[in-house]
Amino acid sequence: MSNKSSKKPFIVQDKYFQEAKKLGYRARSAFKLIEIQDHFNLIKPNYNVLDIASAPGSFIQIIKKIVWLEAKVVWIDLQKIEKFPQSNIFLLQEDVNNTDKIMEFLNWIWIKQFDLITSDIAPNTTGITWVDQYKSVELNLMIVKLADTFLKKWHNLVLKVFVWEDINDLTSVLKTKYKKISRFKPKSCRDRSFEEYFVCLEKIWN
Numbered sequence: 001m002s003n004k005s006s007k008k009p010f011i012v013q014d015k016y017f018q019e020a021k022k023l024g025y026r027a028r029s030a031f032k033l034i035e036i037q038d039h040f041n042l043i044k045p046n047y048n049v050l051d052i053a054s055a056p057g058s059f060i061q062i063i064k065k066i067v068w069l070e071a072k073v074v075w076i077d078l079q080k081i082e083k084f085p086q087s088n089i090f091l092l093q094e095d096v097n098n099t100d101k102i103m104e105f106l107n108w109i110w111i112k113q114f115d116l117i118t119s120d121i122a123p124n125t126t127g128i129t130w131v132d133q134y135k136s137v138e139l140n141l142m143i144v145k146l147a148d149t150f151l152k153k154w155h156n157l158v159l160k161v162f163v164w165e166d167i168n169d170l171t172s173v174l175k176t177k178y179k180k181i182s183r184f185k186p187k188s189c190r191d192r193s194f195e196e197y198f199v200c201l202e203k204i205w206n
């Protein structure tokens, strides 16, 4: 196998993949957010939503079905994403660690804080579980910092986390900032995957 082909991302072609294709979703992740929404009802029509790590954009496809055109949806990802035609969807191709650039962009579109922040962030995986898990914890700690600034008090944050031994480094921080942390594994996550969603309810300070 050539180097080029061995670098292609591994895509699971299961029933969710097929269904996503059929329904025109950009990724099977759409079903994860649908399950989270069915369970927690976090997205509301009048909410300004920040979606972190959005490429290729299936979370945004679900969010934009629920929010009104008057509400703003902002996405951030390292990668390019195919634009959506709606004028209330704002795209920022950036690293989540670059807080200054994010701040500058949000000032430019006149948003100080969001009603909901969702994140589906996944590090580039090495295949070494504890390394991938810790990279996921570090990225999520960065997102929690962003939410300290950009999420409204009493509002909710959704994180995707690779769960392993060091998870307390993240949960101990979350418990000081949110009233309740609900761990949720959508059925559409692969059984053998160690990813879970942490639904952090009611940010308790600003």
Ligand SMILES: C[S@@+](CC[C@H](N)C(=O)[O-])C[C@H]1O[C@@H](n2cnc3c(N)ncnc32)[C@H](O)[C@@H]1O
Residues within 6 Å of the ligand: 026, 027, 029, 030, 052, 053, 054, 055, 056, 057, 058, 059, 060, 076, 077, 078, 079, 094, 095, 096, 097, 120, 121, 122, 123, 124, 139
């Ligand atoms: C599982 S994919 C997200 C799928 C997306 N939620 C959807 O529904 O289409 C994970 C994303 O995390 C992004 N990502 C990883 N590290 C990042 C970083 N430091 N800053 C911004 N995005 C990052 C990747 O570029 C990738 O697009």
